Amino acid sequence: MNATTTSASNISGKSAGDSLRFYGVWLVGIATLILLPMIFSSGGSLTSFSLIGIAIVFALSYNILLGQTGLLSFGHAVHYGLGGFAACHVMNAVVSHGWPVPLPFIPLFGGLGGLAFAMIIGWVMTKRAGTVFSMISLGIAELVASSSLILRSVFGGESGISTDRTALPKMFGWTFGPQIQVYYLIAFWLVISAIAMYALTRTPLGRISNAVRDNPERVQFIGYDPHVVRYIAFCFAGFFAGVAGGLAAINFEIANAAYLGAIQSGLVLFSTFIGGVAFFFGPILGAILVTYLQLGLTSVTGVWQLYFGIIFIGIVMLSPGGIAGLIMMHRPLARAGTLQTVIPSYVVAAVPTLALACGVILTIESIARTHSGQSSPINLFGVAFTPASPMTWASAAILIVVGFFVARLSWRRVADAWDRAATIARDRGYLA
Amino acid sequence: MTAAIELNAVEKRFGNVGIIRDLNLSVAQGERHAIIGPNGAGKSTTFNLISGHIRPSSGEVRLNGDVISGLGPFEINRRGLSRSFQVTNVFSRMSVWENVRCAVLWATGHRYAFWKNVDSLPEVRERTSQILDDIHLTHRRDVPAGLLTYAEQRELEIGITIAGGANVVLLDEPTAGMSHAETDRAVALIRRLTEGKTLVIVEHDMSVVFGLADRISVLVYGHIIASGTPEEIRRDPKVKEAYLGEEAH
Numbered sequence: 001m002n003a004t005t006t007s008a009s010n011i012s013g014k015s016a017g018d019s020l021r022f023y024g025v026w027l028v029g030i031a032t033l034i035l036l037p038m039i040f041s042s043g044g045s046l047t048s049f050s051l052i053g054i055a056i057v058f059a060l061s062y063n064i065l066l067g068q069t070g071l072l073s074f075g076h077a078v079h080y081g082l083g084g085f086a087a088c089h090v091m092n093a094v095v096s097h098g099w100p101v102p103l104p105f106i107p108l109f110g111g112l113g114g115l116a117f118a119m120i121i122g123w124v125m126t127k128r129a130g131t132v133f134s135m136i137s138l139g140i141a142e143l144v145a146s147s148s149l150i151l152r153s154v155f156g157g158e159s160g161i162s163t164d165r166t167a168l169p170k171m172f173g174w175t176f177g178p179q180i181q182v183y184y185l186i187a188f189w190l191v192i193s194a195i196a197m198y199a200l201t202r203t204p205l206g207r208i209s210n211a212v213r214d215n216p217e218r219v220q221f222i223g224y225d226p227h228v229v230r231y232i233a234f235c236f237a238g239f240f241a242g243v244a245g246g247l248a249a250i251n252f253e254i255a256n257a258a259y260l261g262a263i264q265s266g267l268v269l270f271s272t273f274i275g276g277v278a279f280f281f282g283p284i285l286g287a288i289l290v291t292y293l294q295l296g297l298t299s300v301t302g303v304w305q306l307y308f309g310i311i312f313i314g315i316v317m318l319s320p321g322g323i324a325g326l327i328m329m330h331r332p333l334a335r336a337g338t339l340q341t342v343i344p345s346y347v348v349a350a351v352p353t354l355a356l357a358c359g360v361i362l363t364i365e366s367i368a369r370t371h372s373g374q375s376s377p378i379n380l381f382g383v384a385f386t387p388a389s390p391m392t393w394a395s396a397a398i399l400i401v402v403g404f405f406v407a408r409l410s411w412r413r414v415a416d417a418w419d420r421a422a423t424i425a426r427d428r429g430y431l432a
Numbered sequence: 433m434t435a436a437i438e439l440n441a442v443e444k445r446f447g448n449v450g451i452i453r454d455l456n457l458s459v460a461q462g463e464r465h466a467i468i469g470p471n472g473a474g475k476s477t478t479f480n481l482i483s484g485h486i487r488p489s490s491g492e493v494r495l496n497g498d499v500i501s502g503l504g505p506f507e508i509n510r511r512g513l514s515r516s517f518q519v520t521n522v523f524s525r526m527s528v529w530e531n532v533r534c535a536v537l538w539a540t541g542h543r544y545a546f547w548k549n550v551d552s553l554p555e556v557r558e559r560t561s562q563i564l565d566d567i568h569l570t571h572r573r574d575v576p577a578g579l580l581t582y583a584e585q586r587e588l589e590i591g592i593t594i595a596g597g598a599n600v601v602l603l604d605e606p607t608a609g610m611s612h613a614e615t616d617r618a619v620a621l622i623r624r625l626t627e628g629k630t631l632v633i634v635e636h637d638m639s640v641v642f643g644l645a646d647r648i649s650v651l652v653y654g655h656i657i658a659s660g661t662p663e664e665i666r667r668d669p670k671v672k673e674a675y676l677g678e679e680a681h
Contacts, residue, residue, distance in 0.1 A: 204537045204553075205546040211534045214523040220505035221483065221515055222596055223538030232544055 026195075033187040037180055046179040048295050053186040054247045055291040057193045059271045059283035061240030066269070067277030068201060069233040070213030071126070072134045075141025076241055076268050079114035081260020082144070083242025085154070086113025087249040088161040095167045102171035103250065107189050110246015111239045118238025126230035129216055133230075141265055148257040160256025163249065176250070186247050193240055198280055200236060209233045267294075270308065274315050276322025285323045303368045310360075336425035345410070345417040352406035359399030366392055434497035436461045436600050436630035437482060437513075442491035442501075444474075444481060444654075451477050452654040455491070459647075464631045466641045469651035470674075475634040476518055478651065479604050482632075483515045484508040495600065510538065514598035518605045518634075520585045522592065524578030528569050531577050531588060533560045535595035559595070566625055567591040583614045590621065600630045607637055619644060642666075650674070 036049055058080055065071040087110035094101045125136050148155040155161065166177045174181050200206050208229050211219050216226040249255045258264065267290065275286020293311075297304035319326050333339040358380055365378045369387040377384040378392070385392040425431040437459040444452035452474050459465045467475050480486045482493055484505040493501040500508050523531050533550070536559045542548060550556070564570045567587045572580065577588060590606060606622060607615040619640055622631070635641050641648060642662045649659040650671050658668045665671055 199549075200546060202549055202551060203546045204542040204548060204550050205544050207530060207534055207550050208537065208544070210526055210530070211523045214525050215521065218517075218521045218523065218592075219534075221509055222535040222592065223506050223509045224544075225504065225506045228544060232546065236546070 029194075030191055033191065037183055041180075043179060046183050048292070050179065050183045050186050050251050051295065052288050052291045053183070053190045054244050054251065055268075055271060055287035056284050057190055057247065058241055058244035058268050059275065059287040060194060060197050060280075061237050061244060062268045062272045063277055063280075063283045064197065064200070064209075064233055064237040064240070066272055067279075067282070068206065068213065069209040069230055071129060071230060071234070072269075073137040073237075073265070074134055074262075074269070075137040075139075075144075075265050076237070077260050077262075077264035078141050078144045079118055079238040079241035080245040080248070080264060080268070081148070081255070081257075082117045083110035083114040083245030084249040084255035084259045085161060085245075086110055086116075086242065087246035088163045088255040091163040091165065091168060091249070092161070094169075095164065100169055103165055103168045103176050104171055104185055104188070106168070106250060107243045107246035110249065111243040114242020114245060115235055115239040118235045122231050122234040122238070126234050127227055129212075129226070129230060141260070141262060145257060145261050148260060155257060156255075158257070160254050162254040165250050165253055182251055185250065189243060189247055193243055194284075197236075197240060201280060205229070205232060270312055274312065274322055276324030276326075276328075278321055279324040279328060282322050282324030289323070301365065301368070302372060302374075303364065306364060306368075332425045332431040333421050336421075336428045336430040338421035338424045341421050342414070342417050345414040349407065349410035349414050352403045352410055354403075355399045356403030356407050359396045359401075359403055362392060362396035362399065366396065433461055435459060435494070436463070436496060437632065438494040438497075439478075439482070440492050440494070442481060442488045442493060444477060444486065445489045450654060452481065452488070455481075455651075455654065455656060457649055457656060457659070459630060459632055461630055462628060464626070464633070464644055464646045466645035466648045467632065467634050467651055468636075468638075468641055468648060473651045474654040475651055476604055477654070479515060479602050479632075479634060483513065483602060509596065509598070512598045513600040513602065514593050514596055515602035516589050516593040516604055516606060518608060520582075520589050522577040522585060522588055525576055527574050528577055528580065528588060529560060529564065529573040532563050532591050532595050535592040536560050536563070539596035539598075563591050563595050566594075567621065583610055583618075586610065586614075586618065587621065590618070590625065594625050598629075601626050601632070603631065603633045605634055605636060607635065607640055615640065 033053075037046055040046075040049075058076075061079075062073070062076050065073050065076065087106050090101075090109040091103075091106055093099070121140055125133060125140065149157060165182070166175050168176075176182055176185060208219065208224055211222075212224075212226045212229045212233075219226050219229070245255070245259060248259065271286040271290040272283045273286065274290060275284065276282030290308075293308070294304070297307060301307070315322060321329070330339060330342075333342060361380065362378060362385060366385075366387045369376065369378070375387060377386055379385075385395065422431055435458045437457070439455050439457040442452055442455040443450065455478065457478075467478060469475055477486070481488050481501075484500065484503050484507065488501050491501070492499050495508065495511055495513055498511070500511065500513075503511075523534065526534070533556060536556050537543070537550075540553070540556050540559065542550075542553065542556065561570070564573055567590060569580075569584060569587060569591065572584065577585065580588060586606060586609075590603065593603065594601060603622065607618045610618060615637060622633075623644065631644075633641075633644065635644075645662060647660060648662055648665045649656050650665060650668075651657075652674045657674055658665060658671050660668070
């Protein structure tokens with residue numbers, strides 16, 4: 001069902017309506033980026049939007065490897081981090097030498113930093129795909145992360161390299177001091193990068209990358225060296241990761257060892273996978289959700305990583321195609337006009353599922369807060385629970401047990417509704 | 433005229449085991465050459481040696497007079513040799529159209545291009561739809577290759593093999609596992625698509641072999657024991673003893 005990947009879409013038979021819808025989606029995306037800060041103009045939301053923008057560029061660059069070429073990297077943050085450091089050094093050099101380079105060009109240097117490192121180590125790394133590639137990426141990530149603490153003149157040691165974005169030459173009278181200006185700078189680079197990365201999937205190289213992902217052996221017998229294909233894809237991924245790192249450097253006005261560490265590498269894998277690797281827009285959704293959760297959860301709970309873990313396991317087990325896979329699963333139903341027969345069963349199933357989730361959250365928070373010596377009440381939908389009180393335990397137990405059994409029943413009904421809807425869709429020729 | 437394919441004293445050993453022993457084979461330009469032999473005789477290994485999938489332990493392989501043994505599969509493919517696989521070997525998550533188009537890209541000179549829109553390359557589009565027409569899969573163009581029926585996947589396999597326009601085509605049991613009607617269709621397809629090309633085919637179905645081949649080589653235990661026209665092979669006592677005798681059930 002999820003076999004319809006980015007590569008399997010209808011191409012030359014594209015009708016005028018399809019291409020209108022295609023450009024429509026991009027225009028809506030751009031308009032959203034422009035209008036967002038006008039609707040949510042608080043400092044906090046601007047910061048969040050900026051971080052989300054950076055995360056989207058980073059996740060899209062990661063999907064060039066994972067989704068399009070089939071390379072599972074555990075060290076993608078290396079290019080992001082080196083891009084960040086490159087951007088900081090260039091910014092400082094621009095300021096001290098008085099070069100006429102305005103701030104909006106800086107992410108390009110971040111990209112070149114990521115690209116340069118990808119070009120140097122990529123040839124050896126991409127010789128083999130699969131586990132070998134993954135293991136080497138892990139090794140390189142450790143190597144770079146530990147060097148970053150040793151090579152103080154380049155990486156600035158523990159404190160990192162700091163910079164001042166407002167000291168660079170102005171452009172259009174923008175100082176890039178206020179966060180709103182930085183946001184638009186990030187949005188600009190997000191649009192440019194997303195278009196470029198999308199375009200990349202529509203080139204001969206992009207298509208051959210898909211072929212290498214599916215069957216590297218056969219690619220050799222149609223004239224291609226899979227090693228070269230992987231290498232070029234790796235360089236592109238490095239470049240755009242570097243752009244994201246450069247944007248982060250501008251946003252935070254610092255680059256430090258955390259940029260290129262294992263946590264950052266894990267986070268981008270996490271975002272991309274949760275969003276869904278089989279569709280171009282998957283990583284965008286993943287980056288939005290993960291960054292939003294990261295920002296939101298950290299203020300609510302001390303054990304946010306635990307929830308990340310649960311979400312990740314849930315997605316991997318229940319929807320390997322990620323959020324994008326879940327959404328696209330419904331496309332044939334929507335086309336066949338049977339989507340509305342499924343929706344009610346979702347609504348019914350959502351209630352016990354939510355109850356189950358609340359029970360789990362209560363349990364986790366009770367344990368976590370008691371062990372860390374906190375006694376602040378657990379606030380769930382306006383109801384305050386005292387951690388580890390008998391009342392809380394009882395509520396949690398009831399929510400979990402009842403929620404679980406009712407959820408099981410209701411999800412079975414979802415499956416039945418699906419079968420009926422899918423059968424009709426199949427009869428009408430919208431589903432293979 | 434130089435032979436399209438020439439194998440001189442090719443050996444392939446895995447450890448101490450000689451799979452291919454002193455293999456000599458010559459296939460003339462434009463010839464349809466069948467390699468037959470009992471299971472385990474080394475027919476697929478011979479294809480792997482010619483196409484660069486594995487390297488010979490000793491001896492040399494020549495394509496149109498040039499030594500190609502030791503080159504990688506993609507280098508050999510670029511010199512005009514293409515092969516199919518016994519076990520279907522397609523890009524399963526990509527559509528039929530994408531499968532064939534990928535096989536057209538190198539030959540049309542687009543290589544690793546990342547500055548061209550793959551959808552707006554007229555010669556690629558024309559060639560791809562021509563091939564899809566040839567292999568009768570136009571109506572299945574948007575279906576992921578992994579969801580095709582077995583016979584359709586076999587046809588796609590042939591389509592990918594010939595899409596690059598190679599002059600020397602190696603087909604490894606193209607009709608294996610097909611019904612009688614499907615086999616007839618596939619043979620007609622092969623005959624039409626390899627018109628004017630050099631064809632080397634490994635096949636178990638004797639009606640296919642004797643109906644298609646200009647010359648036949650018989651491979652037994654990694655060694656060619658006879659090579660000749662279908663008539664000569666049919667009469668050869670060594671072949672009768674070693675191969676056809678066993679197969680005559």
